[in-house]
Amino acid sequence: MRICDACHVHVRGSIDRCPLCGxxxxxxxxxxxxPRLxxxxxxxxxIMRIFLFLSVIAVMVCLAANRVFVPDLFWSMFV
Ligand SMILES: [Zn+2]
Known part of the structure; x- marks a missing residue:
């Protein structure tokens, strides 16, 4: 069992740094x-970065299309 001198906690496993203070x-x-995941x-x-990037692109495209094609109706707010 491993021990952190700063926190005085006992840590099981083979990690080198304390999960609380580092x-x-x-x-x-x-x-x-x-098990390691x-x-x-x-x-x-x-995958989350790819979805975040695609979401930002989709929002920007919708805002631009809304601004160019239908500036009176703010339909891109639903996106
Ligand atoms: Zn610690």
Whole structure:
């Protein structure tokens, strides 16, 4: 079990830094209790960035189309 000298908490697993304060942990590493999901997390973030980018583009295109074609009616607010 690893120990953080700053927080005085015991941390299970093989991480090197304290999850609370980021200080370096001392003690012997253990086998990880939880499975690693790093691959899934990385893929999830990439997909979320793509959707965020596409959403911003869609909003900008709708605002521009609204401004050019129908300036009296603010229909792009629904987008
Ligand atoms: Zn700590």
């Amino acid at each position: 200080a370096k942990l001392r003690g012997e590493k253990e086998e990880n209790v939880f 790093q691959m899934y997390d990385h893929m999830y973030r990439k």
